[in-house]
Amino acid sequence: MEFHLPPDNSGTGSVVDLVIAGGGPAALSAALYAARYGLGHIVLESWQPGGQAALTALIENYPGVPSVPGAKLSGIMRSQALEAGARFTTETVSSVEPLGEGFLVRTESASHTAKTLIIATGAAPAKLGVPGEDRYYGRGVSFCATCDAPFYRGRRVVVVGGGDSAVKEALHLSGVASGLVLVHRRDTLRAEPRLAQRLLDCPTCEVRWNSTLKAVTGDEQGVTGVDLETPSGLEHLDTDGVFLYVGTKPATGPFRGLVELDARGAVLTRNIVETSRPGVYAAGDVTSNGFRQVVTAASDGARAAWAAFEYLEDRRQN
Amino acid sequence: MPLLSEDDRKAIRQHFSTMENTVEVTLTHSPDGPGDSGAILGELAGLTDRIRLVTAPSPETAPPSISVGEHGRVRFMGTPSGYEFSTLLTAIIDAGRSGTKLSPATIEFIGGLREELNIMVFVTPTCPHCPGAGVLAHRMAAASPMVSASVIEAQEYPDLAGAHRVMGVPRTVVNERYHAEGNMSETVLVTALSRAMASGRADAFINLSEFIS
Numbered sequence A: 001m002e003f004h005l006p007p008d009n010s011g012t013g014s015v016v017d018l019v020i021a022g023g024g025p026a027a028l029s030a031a032l033y034a035a036r037y038g039l040g041h042i043v044l045e046s047w048q049p050g051g052q053a054a055l056t057a058l059i060e061n062y063p064g065v066p067s068v069p070g071a072k073l074s075g076i077m078r079s080q081a082l083e084a085g086a087r088f089t090t091e092t093v094s095s096v097e098p099l100g101e102g103f104l105v106r107t108e109s110a111s112h113t114a115k116t117l118i119i120a121t122g123a124a125p126a127k128l129g130v131p132g133e134d135r136y137y138g139r140g141v142s143f144c145a146t147c148d149a150p151f152y153r154g155r156r157v158v159v160v161g162g163g164d165s166a167v168k169e170a171l172h173l174s175g176v177a178s179g180l181v182l183v184h185r186r187d188t189l190r191a192e193p194r195l196a197q198r199l200l201d202c203p204t205c206e207v208r209w210n211s212t213l214k215a216v217t218g219d220e221q222g223v224t225g226v227d228l229e230t231p232s233g234l235e236h237l238d239t240d241g242v243f244l245y246v247g248t249k250p251a252t253g254p255f256r257g258l259v260e261l262d263a264r265g266a267v268l269t270r271n272i273v274e275t276s277r278p279g280v281y282a283a284g285d286v287t288s289n290g291f292r293q294v295v296t297a298a299s300d301g302a303r304a305a306w307a308a309f310e311y312l313e314d315r316r317q318n
Numbered sequence B: 001m002p003l004l005s006e007d008d009r010k011a012i013r014q015h016f017s018t019m020e021n022t023v024e025v026t027l028t029h030s031p032d033g034p035g036d037s038g039a040i041l042g043e044l045a046g047l048t049d050r051i052r053l054v055t056a057p058s059p060e061t062a063p064p065s066i067s068v069g070e071h072g073r074v075r076f077m078g079t080p081s082g083y084e085f086s087t088l089l090t091a092i093i094d095a096g097r098s099g100t101k102l103s104p105a106t107i108e109f110i111g112g113l114r115e116e117l118n119i120m121v122f123v124t125p126t127c128p129h130c131p132g133a134g135v136l137a138h139r140m141a142a143a144s145p146m147v148s149a150s151v152i153e154a155q156e157y158p159d160l161a162g163a164h165r166v167m168g169v170p171r172t173v174v175n176e177r178y179h180a181e182g183n184m185s186e187t188v189l190v191t192a193l194s195r196a197m198a199s200g201r202a203d204a205f206i207n208l209s210e211f212i213s
């Protein structure tokens, strides 16, 4: 039996050297390094412990940890950061304002004043914007296979996407569903070849190549099917569930106007973690950095904490 | 062999050390006995003298349910494992501290209620989004006698989950009528709920996402 512990809930506001916004691998790694550098800091994390890493049943490509449930890996990172003296509070950052010497970071329930800030708020699943997607969200449309797989035991599911997440979560769902169709808009999977091969070998899985989802259809009870555009024309597939893994949207709402964003809405970075504003750093999936994995988020987090430390040291000396 | 590891026990003791009051936790269980829930609660009670554990056998064959606080408004239905463990622990720790973690806007909404709110939050133990929704409902219930909240492990209560058409979690259902999918933030959920209630709409099912601007 697994037991996940609650985040901390002090929530009274603080004055610190560094605020770390986020609760995924990037923030956890930044917190570990900030604590070890002795920086006065606070991690503000919304209620989604472990970030996206916790949304997957198995992570097999984090060096040093051969095969581990995502929630467990982020749990270990958190314990290690706590052990080093990291401080967490469960608060969602709503806005950041520059002050003379630093920043005022507002959350739903408190305000924090900080000399430096690390943005590590990651990303949320992107939507397709097709008819039926919002209407049936929670009634057959899902963005989280680990959360919702139990409702699809012995049922048919459609998974949309062709990258690592789509293929990994399709494999997870194929363990419970009676049949699975992966809908992908290209003619090859973009996922790691090893994962892609596992899906192609899965006896209960089918792939619809060069196909796109046009609509989710259903009735009062929930999803009953999907409409696809395929190379041979429009096709209707009966299904009980649709899982969408069609990319992510960076969680940068609270930082708009504070730092420069790219066309996707990600924080534009230079030298991996620097943003357009001195004293503000960004790490992990929230950045414009190309490759988005747990290991790269953790690496960015470490670099960002180091950069904040150097920035503060420079200020102290000058 | 204890269910909780030594590391977990250490972290939990730390959480419990912030409790100022004794909290009554009641476990209702079927004639089969208190099961895993009883074992988990027993281990928790062994880590602090701030928990008064009451065991209430019931003649009904139903999965276990747990109520936190003497008022009985904060309930948990099913075995508190996985992420649901953190929801239960948070309810206990909150009850042992004074004050509330709710925002002033939520307190104002609850204070102005003219009808009682019965909140159900359906969850699974493998859902990292779920504690956010469950904890919010529990905090609202703890803050007012006008609100009660049950966090329900959907797989252990398939009939209840089926009756509420649960196909994804977290799913919040208020007064059997208003429903919200996913973990909405406190501000979004409370604003949407107050707008929906004020709209006077009488439909059998009202999706709160329609009331988010």
Ligand SMILES: Cc1cc2nc3c(=O)[nH]c(=O)nc-3n(C[C@H](O)[C@H](O)[C@H](O)COP(=O)(O)OP(=O)(O)OC[C@H]3O[C@@H](n4cnc5c(N)ncnc54)[C@H](O)[C@@H]3O)c2cc1C
Residues within 6 Å of the ligand: A021, A022, A023, A024, A025, A026, A027, A044, A045, A046, A047, A048, A049, A050, A051, A052, A053, A054, A055, A056, A058, A059, A060, A061, A062, A091, A092, A093, A094, A120, A121, A122, A123, A124, A164, A165, A168, A169, A251, A254, A283, A284, A285, A286, A292, A293, A294, A295, A297
């Ligand atoms: C289904 C799936 C499977 C995956 N599988 C793998 C894999 O096998 N291997 C691998 O390496 N990677 C995998 N990934 C990718 C990996 O999970 C991400 O790259 C990684 O989690 C990014 O970490 P992060 O810390 O940058 O952001 P996230 O993990 O997105 O974490 C961001 C955190 O910030 C919090 N947050 C957001 N906004 C705010 C705010 N305003 N205030 C406070 N907190 C906020 C969020 O709640 C969240 O906890 C997978 C992703 C998915 C979705």
